[in-house]
Amino acid sequence: MLIENPLNDSSLAFPILECFHIAGFVCGVGTIALVNLRLLGVGLTQKSAAQLWRDTMPWTLGGLSLVIFSGLLLFSTDPDMYYLNYAFLLKIAFLLLAIGFYYTAVHRAVAAGKGRVVACVSLALWALVFFGGIFIGFV
Amino acid sequence: MYIALVRWLQETDLFSCIRGSAYTYPVILSLHMAALALFGGMILVTNVRLLGLGMRSYSISDVLDGLRIPKRFGFIFVATCGTLLFGSKAEQYSMNPWFRIKITLLALIVIHQLIFRGSVYNNAAELDRAPQIPGRAKLAAGLSLLLWTCMACAGRGIGYIN
Numbered sequence: 001m002l003i004e005n006p007l008n009d010s011s012l013a014f015p016i017l018e019c020f021h022i023a024g025f026v027c028g029v030g031t032i033a034l035v036n037l038r039l040l041g042v043g044l045t046q047k048s049a050a051q052l053w054r055d056t057m058p059w060t061l062g063g064l065s066l067v068i069f070s071g072l073l074l075f076s077t078d079p080d081m082y083y084l085n086y087a088f089l090l091k092i093a094f095l096l097l098a099i100g101f102y103y104t105a106v107h108r109a110v111a112a113g114k115g116r117v118v119a120c121v122s123l124a125l126w127a128l129v130f131f132g133g134i135f136i137g138f139v
Numbered sequence: 140m141y142i143a144l145v146r147w148l149q150e151t152d153l154f155s156c157i158r159g160s161a162y163t164y165p166v167i168l169s170l171h172m173a174a175l176a177l178f179g180g181m182i183l184v185t186n187v188r189l190l191g192l193g194m195r196s197y198s199i200s201d202v203l204d205g206l207r208i209p210k211r212f213g214f215i216f217v218a219t220c221g222t223l224l225f226g227s228k229a230e231q232y233s234m235n236p237w238f239r240i241k242i243t244l245l246a247l248i249v250i251h252q253l254i255f256r257g258s259v260y261n262n263a264a265e266l267d268r269a270p271q272i273p274g275r276a277k278l279a280a281g282l283s284l285l286l287w288t289c290m291a292c293a294g295r296g297i298g299y300i301n
Contacts, residue, residue: 019292027183030181033176045205055194056194127169131173
């Protein structure tokens with residue numbers, strides 16, 4: 001059965017969704033990066049890493065929700081292309097790793113108040129998500 | 140004159156090299172985006188605190204002073220990547236209406252910074268002493284969020300026009 005996706009009716013839908021996608025990753029990944037920088041001793045160092053985790057959490061969760069939801073809608077416009085695109089597959093793999101790592105290893109490091117290596121690994125995983133996303137259009 | 144300048148720019152060795160390689164451009168674009176998340180997160184948190192919408196455990200001084208230097212590095216990183224991307228296709232970009240909007244927004248951001256630097260961004264101690272967050276701080280934060288959001292969207296728009 002062929003189902004028409006209404007998002008493909010307008011040429012504006014995709015770029016507007018991409019703007020929401022960008023706003024979402026800035027809120028979500030931007031605040032995650034701040035927590036990782038705190039573990040590296042950079043930025044908002046006046047309070048504990050645990051306090052920064054608590055204060056940024058609503059923005060992290062809101063941003064991640066927005067970026068994932070807009071991402072699913074972007075994916076829905078051309079799923080055949082995306083799931084055959086190896087940059088996209090790598091991006092999703094790194095995304096799952098990055099989220100999983102943040103809520104396990106980084107969370108533990110934040111509770112302990114130290115973890116420079118963990119912070120670097122987390123930042124590197126997120127950077128790889130960006131590389132995967134950009135390379136979708138270049139492979 | 141202007142066209143001659145952008146043509147000369149994109150023919151320099153550095154920018155020809157970026158244009159000539161299949162992977163250099165997307166690598167720089169990826170770095171531009173990753174740095175945008177990092178830098179944008181700092182802008183967001185600063186303005187959210189100035190608006191009183193979050194980060195309440197931190198004083199305004201904590202946020203402004205803690206992020207002042209990282210924000211500078213972040214901006215330099217994003218802008219350097221952006222300049223490299225521009226230079227590699229200088230002629231094409233300079234004709235692109237979204238690129239022109241983006242540069243106009245960047246100029247407005249500089250003006251915003253000049254207007255509010257003294258009364259808000261370099262005045263954290265006084266803002267913390269005030270019983271309520273002053274209106275000018277909230278105005279500065281709201282405008283900053285608006286300008287940076289438009290900047291990111293204009294950047295995305297560039298890719299849709301050849």
